[in-house]
Amino acid sequence: QSVLTQPPSVSGAPGQRVTISCTGSSSNIGAGYDVHWYQQLPGTAPKLLIYGNSNRPSGVPDRFSGSKSGTSASLAITGLQAEDEADYYCQSYDSSLSVRVFGGGTKLTVL
Amino acid sequence: EVQLVESGGGLVQPGGSLRLSCAASGFTFSSYWMSWVRQAPGKGLEWVANIKQDGSEKYYVDSVKGRFTISRDNAKNSLYLQMNSLRAEDTAVYYCARDGVFWSGYYTSYYFDYWGQGTLVTVSS
Numbered sequence: 001q002s003v004l005t006q007p008p009s010v011s012g013a014p015g016q017r018v019t020i021s022c023t024g025s026s027s028n029i030g031a032g033y034d035v036h037w038y039q040q041l042p043g044t045a046p047k048l049l050i051y052g053n054s055n056r057p058s059g060v061p062d063r064f065s066g067s068k069s070g071t072s073a074s075l076a077i078t079g080l081q082a083e084d085e086a087d088y089y090c091q092s093y094d095s096s097l098s099v100r101v102f103g104g105g106t107k108l109t110v111l
Numbered sequence: 112e113v114q115l116v117e118s119g120g121g122l123v124q125p126g127g128s129l130r131l132s133c134a135a136s137g138f139t140f141s142s143y144w145m146s147w148v149r150q151a152p153g154k155g156l157e158w159v160a161n162i163k164q165d166g167s168e169k170y171y172v173d174s175v176k177g178r179f180t181i182s183r184d185n186a187k188n189s190l191y192l193q194m195n196s197l198r199a200e201d202t203a204v205y206y207c208a209r210d211g212v213f214w215s216g217y218y219t220s221y222y223f224d225y226w227g228q229g230t231l232v233t234v235s236s
Contacts, residue, residue, distance in 0.1 A: 036222035052213035
């Protein structure tokens with residue numbers, strides 16, 4: 001059971017908008033620690049998608065955006081494309097455990 | 112171009128040892144904290160350990176404390192993970208990752224900005 005909770009799966013049709021939630025607690029996201037997001041395409045290593053809640057590294061399309069509020073964070077993907085089909089993970093820091101923690105991951109299916 | 116290339120994975124019996132290596136290039140290795148992150152088959156990601164630029168500080172997830180040792184050789188641009196007393200639950204793909212730093216104005220947060228391709232460690236008799 002992960003410290004950060006994500007839905008196991010989400011889906012959407014090409015061109016649609018989907019969101020993936022990441023719910024934490026008062027010892028991680030709720031304490032003010034930032035949230036980062038990773039995309040893992042099938043059979044490959046994870047890739048940084050969003051850092052510091054809402055910042056995109058160079059090369060990441062602006063179709064991907066992140067936000068944080070209270071004890072939760074969200075990743076939004078607009079204009080869904082077939083190549084977005086992947087697993088997505090959120091990550092933060094937990095002060096009770098004193099470690100960086102991940103969500104359990106969300107599998108995005110493009111219908 | 113930042114590149115991280117892991118090696119050293121394989122099949123090992125329970126109780127055995129293995130040493131993973133990560134060769135870094137394309138950036139000033141000695142300027143960055145570095146981490147190991149693992150992923151059990153079909154499961155999510157788990158941070159394992161990290162090490163400061165000069166090797167003076169090291170941190171581990173509780174489940175590997177006393178069994179795993181992270182180290183680095185800045186002259187060789189290399190990161191290592193010595194794994195002893197291996198257990199079946201250590202079976203995973205192990206990724207080498209560079210630590211990125213973000214200052215929000217309240218906290219300094221660390222994330223993983225570059226990842227290697229991973230090396231598979233299988234602990235089984």
